[in-house]
Amino acid sequence: MDGIRVGNRVIGTQAPVTVGWENIPRVEGGPVKQFVFTWFQPTMLFALLAFWYYAPNSIAKASTAIGIGIAFKLLLLGLEWVNPRYESWQLTWKELVTDLFYVGLGYTLLRIVDNYIGSDVAIKAMQHAFHWDKLKWFTGLPLLVQAFLISFVFDFGQYWMHRGMHNWYPLWLPHSVHHYITQLNINKGAVGNPVELFLIGLGVGGFFDFLPRAALIAGAFGMAIGTYQHINVRFNSPRWWRYLFNTTEHHSLHHSQDYESTRSNYSGSYIFIDRMFGTCIDGEAELLGMEGGRRMSIREQMTYPFSEGWKTLKARFARADAMLAVPAE
């Protein structure tokens, strides 16, 4: 495969990828379908922002956010059914069970762990230690500005954590498991080794104090933008949307079987962070995964970072021993 030159690098030499928005297929069907799948994403984003902005205090609670999050995912599952991007990504019973197992771990075990050693605990400790009460002025900013800053700071942290995972072997080991998925569906974001899920969950939404409503709006930004990273739905996302926000197209390229393509599009929600640091590639891929598309079993997903890390360590020490054993000339 020849590949395509994008900036300083050549991508798509190992597996087929599509580069450039003009080459990406559009939604097929009548005018109503075209309209729905063009405006769905912005409509949902603005509707959610308006809801959280104006909802009375009795409704604007975390429990409502969880309920809306579940309903939104069910709606997106329906869209995957109606308008799949690729037939090869269609959800099967086994994939659904696997995905939901990880979603379940996220809602239960990981939450318990986070309760003890998560980032919220660390932030509280740091705020307490450094008497950062001085940052209370943040609560006086307009709600949408607070919300955007919370989600931006969080995503900026995620960008560097994720980029770190692709560039530093000890972090790559737990993250690599997530790259063995061979299709994108709405719950695939939850699939990965629990160590990685913990690491990527170490979100720092800033050390500021903020109004509870701002945190809920920040959550809406994450839900109405970040969810589309892993989804098997063909959208005609508006030009401004795909310039600012991460899309399935971007993220499918990140999951491609082509190594060079995986080293792009690291952000969770705001693809402009990738544009700022020169890691954004606009395009998409259908063929996803590692080792030619080998799907890992849940058992291997749980043990792989440790067994692989152990193998690497053993090989390194064996080499060092061998070098010591060679007499100097």
Add this chain to the structure above:
Amino acid sequence: MTWRFIDWIWHVRGSLPLAPEQSNDQAFDRLAPLFDQAGTSHDRNGDTLTFRKKDPAAQDKMSVFDSGVLRIDKGTAGPMLRYHLVSRALLFCFLAPLLFVAIAQLTVVLGTFQKPSTEATDAKKAAAKAAYMPLNPIDKALGAPAPEKPRKDDGGGRGHDKKPSPTSAYVFAAIFAALYVGGRVLEDRLVRTLFKRRLQG
């Protein structure tokens, strides 16, 4: 008690009538593409085909099964394809509710160990210090509801002493129980339809 009484949990058995003129080889030739997948090995021996899968791709139509035996019986009523398939995914889904119930129990046990937070008193002090957080004038003009004033009895320590709830673990246990029932019926039907379509060409 033999495994046979309970192995229906993860074993799928069934049979399909074949066309009288269809030979063993013809029938297996038609089914062959199903086993021509990455990670699948199969072996044909007269009237029997055995297969084994390792890490099949999500796109593999039989990815839910790990191994199986297909045999063609020449009965009095005509040739019959009998299959016996094994799925660890079904077994896993059957056991998953137990795992989540165990997690729920763990959550309850950890909750009993959780002492009342020492921060609670600090939080009360902090809340006393915390001034009422006003809305930005822009938000006020646009009509966003003002934040609630911190209640005295709340002490600002909202959530500090909240014990972790086992509810979500119970919900997932129920989801997996439902998924198992759905999957056991669905995958049985799907594989039957798959074989039927292939055999009919």
